[in-house]
Amino acid sequence: MISFVIDGQPVEGKEGGNILEAALDAGFDIPNLCYNESVKPYGACRLCLVEIIRKGKRMMTTACNYPVTEGIEVFTQTEKVLQARRMMVELILAMCPGDKLIQDMAKGMGVHEVRFKKEEKDCILCGLCARVCDEVVGAHAIQFSDRGDKREMGAPFGEEAMDCIACGACVVVCPVDVIRMEEKEDERTIIRWKRTLKKKKCKICGNYFAPWFQLEKFREYTKLPKDFFDTCYTCRK
Amino acid sequence: MSEMTENLDVFTVRTLTQKEYFAPGHRACQGCAEALALRLVLKALGRNVIIVAATGCMEIVSSPFPFTSWRVPWIHVAFENTAAVASGIEAALKALMRKGRLPYKKITTVAFAGDGGTADIGLQALSGALERGHDFVYICTDNEAYMNTGIQRSSTTPFGASTTTSPAGKVQMGQITWKKNMPAIAAAHNIPYVATACPSYPIDLVRKVKKAADIVGPAYVHILSVCPTGWRSFPENSIKLGRLAVESGIFPLYEIERGQYRLSINFPRLKPVKEYFRLQGRFRHLTDSMIEEIEKRVHQEYERLKEKAKQK
Numbered sequence A: 001m002i003s004f005v006i007d008g009q010p011v012e013g014k015e016g017g018n019i020l021e022a023a024l025d026a027g028f029d030i031p032n033l034c035y036n037e038s039v040k041p042y043g044a045c046r047l048c049l050v051e052i053i054r055k056g057k058r059m060m061t062t063a064c065n066y067p068v069t070e071g072i073e074v075f076t077q078t079e080k081v082l083q084a085r086r087m088m089v090e091l092i093l094a095m096c097p098g099d100k101l102i103q104d105m106a107k108g109m110g111v112h113e114v115r116f117k118k119e120e121k122d123c124i125l126c127g128l129c130a131r132v133c134d135e136v137v138g139a140h141a142i143q144f145s146d147r148g149d150k151r152e153m154g155a156p157f158g159e160e161a162m163d164c165i166a167c168g169a170c171v172v173v174c175p176v177d178v179i180r181m182e183e184k185e186d187e188r189t190i191i192r193w194k195r196t197l198k199k200k201k202c203k204i205c206g207n208y209f210a211p212w213f214q215l216e217k218f219r220e221y222t223k224l225p226k227d228f229f230d231t232c233y234t235c236r237k
Numbered sequence B: 001m002s003e004m005t006e007n008l009d010v011f012t013v014r015t016l017t018q019k020e021y022f023a024p025g026h027r028a029c030q031g032c033a034e035a036l037a038l039r040l041v042l043k044a045l046g047r048n049v050i051i052v053a054a055t056g057c058m059e060i061v062s063s064p065f066p067f068t069s070w071r072v073p074w075i076h077v078a079f080e081n082t083a084a085v086a087s088g089i090e091a092a093l094k095a096l097m098r099k100g101r102l103p104y105k106k107i108t109t110v111a112f113a114g115d116g117g118t119a120d121i122g123l124q125a126l127s128g129a130l131e132r133g134h135d136f137v138y139i140c141t142d143n144e145a146y147m148n149t150g151i152q153r154s155s156t157t158p159f160g161a162s163t164t165t166s167p168a169g170k171v172q173m174g175q176i177t178w179k180k181n182m183p184a185i186a187a188a189h190n191i192p193y194v195a196t197a198c199p200s201y202p203i204d205l206v207r208k209v210k211k212a213a214d215i216v217g218p219a220y221v222h223i224l225s226v227c228p229t230g231w232r233s234f235p236e237n238s239i240k241l242g243r244l245a246v247e248s249g250i251f252p253l254y255e256i257e258r259g260q261y262r263l264s265i266n267f268p269r270l271k272p273v274k275e276y277f278r279l280q281g282r283f284r285h286l287t288d289s290m291i292e293e294i295e296k297r298v299h300q301e302y303e304r305l306k307e308k309a310k311q312k
């Protein structure tokens, strides 16, 4: 374990961990939107800003991608930090003024008006969906395209995400809940990625249970027998 | 998180936190889905919680002196007063924050009890807490009997199940009463949120518990928890049994938000209840005609639920 200090309190973090995780574990409140333990930190939202003193040098950094380091001092509530975070949340709010979660977050941080040009986006470009799709699912179905204010998340050219297996992992991790899924009896759609997959019908009970394409991928990957997914989980002997 | 997430359990579970707030090494039986339910509930809640736990298996297996499995603040209370103690904690937190003695922070007060502790012994305190409108979450882990004291029937033991106090024999074919509808009783208090869940559907369970914690006011979550010891089933079948309970219509997954019912997952073709029963020794004595009777009632209730949810 690595010892360091947060807001005057001695804490410990595990080797290879980051400051945000250690701080949250120790009960400190640091706002964050693009962080999820299951994937590598990315530092996109910049809400987790903190000040640190390392070897006598003071600097501001994002906590989610700063490694826990022996002997550093971390400050989570300095005026400088709070001000910088307010600026970040204001920028995010300007990009996505309709997001309820961002609105609430901004209000909680004392941001009541937006001084920047407002856009009409709903995605905060945190990249969590693509990171989960790459690192957890391994489907690599979506990625960022373009840059600047044209930056967008999705399948190439905004078309149907042909590698998407409609597992829903991105639906679950999106912090602002804009990746919606529609489940019908015999098909599932990941609306944002324009991906609709037919579901497979269980040979025994007749219920549709999972997207065909997804089951085929699993079967290929695990080298299960061809008829393995002819039946649903509970009907399988 | 999107509404329809009950079937997503392949990769999605890996996006849940890897932190264990209910530590491994507890003394629950192999295949205990009640311990699994607890583990998932705590993952959903995170660390800013205060847990109030009634007696029952989950207390016994998690706190044999001098050990504990609880990595979050936890208090063990008597059966009768779980919801009352939770009420007091919630009120105290509010007062301390109002007076500036505690910094303002979201801390969720959670009461935990088994079916005996909820539907029978703790019902009065629960009703009071729901009616007073405390901002807390009540979790009932329902393994359908008083398991910790040796499988005695409770009011949520299903019809036909054999327990030590509703034994199957010459005189009686197991439990002779129908399962008490706890979610409906909770909902009758006009609380903002009621849900049913089952650890066989982990993402659905986590989503519901998070929602329960986020909503201001009382929330009640009723979790079916397979108990291999009391149900006389193989430990390796616990997840499957949870799924069969849902797929057969015996334990439908639904939410009641401000009085509005919504099915979380709907099966146009329910599985035969027999498939669920045949994996459990507690139903072994039932004849085909009895199973048919039970199935009829299950289907009736499922239809009624669908009507309430206005779903086809």
Ligand SMILES: Cc1ncc(C[n+]2csc(CCOP(=O)(O)OP(=O)(O)O)c2C)c(N)n1
Pocket: B034, B055, B056, B057, B058, B078, B079, B080, B113, B114, B115, B116, B117, B118, B143, B145, B146, B147, B148, B149, B154
């Ligand atoms: C006031 C009181 N009455 C009775 C008991 C004995 N007792 C301990 S655990 C238990 C069973 C609890 O059943 P349930 O609430 O369904 O939880 P489970 O053990 O099934 O998880 C009983 C009756 C007790 N500990 N305290």
Ligand code: SF4
Pocket: A129, A132, A133, A137, A139, A140, A141, A142, A161, A163, A164, A165, A166, A167, A168, A169, A170, A171, A190, A193
């Ligand atoms: S639903 Fe599609 S895009 Fe989303 S994580 Fe799964 S495979 Fe990737």
Ligand code: SF4
Pocket: A122, A123, A124, A125, A126, A127, A128, A129, A130, A153, A173, A174, A175, A176, A177, A178, A179
């Ligand atoms: S869709 Fe959601 S998860 Fe993906 S980048 Fe946008 S906000 Fe992040």
Ligand code: FES
Pocket: A031, A032, A033, A034, A035, A042, A043, A044, A045, A046, A047, A048, A049, A062, A063, A064, A065
């Ligand atoms: S959580 Fe650290 S930058 Fe978003």
Ligand SMILES: [Mg+2]
Pocket: B114, B115, B116, B141, B142, B143, B144, B145, B146, B147
């Ligand atoms: Mg019980």
